[in-house]
Amino acid sequence: xxxxxxxxxxASxxxASxxAAPALAAPSPDAAxxxxxxxxxTACHSVAKxxxxxxxPNLNGLxxxxxxxxxxxxxxxxxTKAGFVWDDKKxxxxxxxxxxxxxxxxxAFGGVANADSRRAIVAYLRDAAK
Numbered sequence: 001x002x003x004x005x006x007x008x009x010x011a012s013x014x015x016a017s018x019x020a021a022p023a024l025a026a027p028s029p030d031a032a033x034x035x036x037x038x039x040x041x042t043a044c045h046s047v048a049k050x051x052x053x054x055x056x057p058n059l060n061g062l063x064x065x066x067x068x069x070x071x072x073x074x075x076x077x078x079x080t081k082a083g084f085v086w087d088d089k090k091x092x093x094x095x096x097x098x099x100x101x102x103x104x105x106x107x108a109f110g111g112v113a114n115a116d117s118r119r120a121i122v123a124y125l126r127d128a129a130k
Contacts, residue, residue, distance in 0.1 A: 030120050031127050034122070037117050053073045057075070065085065065086055077104070078104035088126070096112060
């Protein structure tokens with residue numbers, strides 16, 4: 001009888017703790033896939049904290065930063081005047097068609113048409129560019 005009571009108490013406590021725990025976030029797109037897709041971007045961009053700018057700016061700390069405002073990189077006038085802050089939605093649109101989002105920017109890249117690929121790249125950058 002004592003063992004059964006202990007088992008019931010343990011099960012009750014476990015259930016209560018699981019119900020009180022914060023909800024787990026929905027899984028993000030495959031950041032590993034995004035890392036592989038981002039390889040095409042590494043000729044121009046780095047993501048490591050403190051890494052040098054390349055042809056394009058270092059993307060570390062990108063999310064929440066005003067477009068064209070990072071010190072140490074000569075942005076195009078179009079990007080410095082863009083007036084937006086980088087977030088998932090804006091980055092997704094920029095990766096899709098950079099010239100459509102910021103006409104006249106200097107990024108010589110046609111874009112990524114596949115939405116799943118863009119989401120994966122954004123997920124990778126969310127993790128890698130912190």
